Amino acid sequence: MNNQSQRSGAIAVIGRPNVGKSTLVNALVGAKVSITSNRPQTTRHRLLGIATFPGGQLQLVDTPGIHGEQGKRSGKAMNRMMNRAARGALEGVDAAVLVIEAGRWDAEDGLAFDALREGGLPVVLVVNQVDKIKDKGALLPFIAKVSDGREFAAVHPLSALKRKGLEALVDTLLGLVPEAAPQFGEDEITDKSQRFLAGELVREQLMRQLGEELPYATTVEVEKFEEDVTGRQLVYRIDAVVWVEREGQKAIVIGKGGERLREIGTRARGQMERLFDAKVFLQTWVRVREGWSDDEAALRSLGYHD
Template identity: 55%
Template sequence: MTDTTHTPDTTDGDDFRCGYVALSGRPNVGKSTLLNSLIGVRLSIVSHRPQTTRHRILGISTKPEGQILYVDTPGMHRGAKRAMNRSINRAARAAMSEVDVAVQVIEAGRWTDEDAAVYAALAEQEVPRLLVINKVDLQKDKTVMLPFAADLMAKHTFDEVYYVSALKSKGLPGLEKGILKRLPKQAAIYGEDEITDRSERFIAAEMVREQLMLRLDQELPYATTVEIEQFSDRPDGIAEVHAVIWVERDGQKAIVIGDGGAQLKAIGTSARKNMESMFERKVFLKLWVKVREGWADDENLLRRFGYE
């Protein structure tokens, strides 16, 4: 997928650097928001709920001095009892093993057992490790930040620490420079106008799922997934998208549809507008809600739905 609005003048000279960077961390520390801010495009879906990201997302940032290939990994979590959760953890670990630089993102002032588990997975990789302390804008008492970071650096091996606010795009230039200098010197892997290796079909499914995460209450969003049955461009230039929202029980189906179809209509309207903004053309979106009991524990269905 490409973004034709940003085409920097880059060269593949001797000083040009290019490589993969894993953005890792426990759920809900702001990895997807960080990715979006770093590449300047709202690529990875975001909600206030933990485990919004279920797939590996590649975001490409091309600058005159180098090309950074950010890999937004699903948040690693403990006690993964369902097949889908185990798949998410596998995707996160696999992404860590295939990069040139590993970035662990944590929340300002917090280091949990899940953070420690992420660090343990990163420590298995022989690549530079950077610590990113995110959400510093929410830390009212800034005097605690330096002792907090100093304690972490004393107990763990990181090459450098960075303080950022992904939501407000603060502290990112320094992080980018720190990443670039640790990437190998090599030519760009992707074109200057590419922003991801994911297809529009995949992004369409994610945009529908984002609305489920934002609009549905309690645990229901985690019982849903989205499958694109059709994605085609009509002769009139409109992208026609047919998507199925899968749930596990009939009662969940009724909630997703809502009274008189109101909830499903709101989900579709918001998702369609986001698609039109990203795809830069009109979209005709048709949604269905179907029941498949136990889909999140069915390995074959998970592969069909795109889980790695």
């Protein structure tokens, strides 16, 4: 590809909830910039992952999953805001990646494709989680069925989790962005602050450990984020508040004798130390704010935007 080193542009990563969009963004960036769990709606914010390669730079817009009409009507303010954030990600990008699960295409996948088609963007279909398909012979017929009547710039079967098939996808995406200088430095991996990432890493552990009990009733606010140098050691001192909507939920998050909250904090701190390459002192509290997930003003005060 000629002049590949001068290519730089933005790619929206779109799909229904829980198909591996954030896992794909992290794999391409080469670092954990977007949290993951096996629960839908783990990603609640529009986030930019910056992936720099010898051939150019991709600014990957990770988005909340697009929900169906039923979910939009019956969902809370947070769900409506997430839908607007996902659709708004199509503004100002050069192309889009539609991520689907290998062997599955449903109404929400169709909704995501329709949103991209209306935007007039080149669409690359990523068939993720191919490692889970036992009958590999069924993959090509599935791709043919999905592609029937739908125009894709390219189709890439891959496994984001196992980082298989990424090189070919990168080549395709670089070919869809314009000739331009990189927008970010080689060492930059996201447009979000470390403070934001710290809150997300705490919320990731809430989703992973409490997804069955409190799937969407929690959020995290970082009240203090201070940087210090002790000797030659970089240290971050972080205070994070876990917000819930009812007293009973507070007890669930804290756990017997505070054991569950300590485990959440320990795991989140470990993730922060790996990402920030620094020592982290993390303190967590749980507080009640009734109805925060269905109050747009409360959502904005907690850092949610559309």
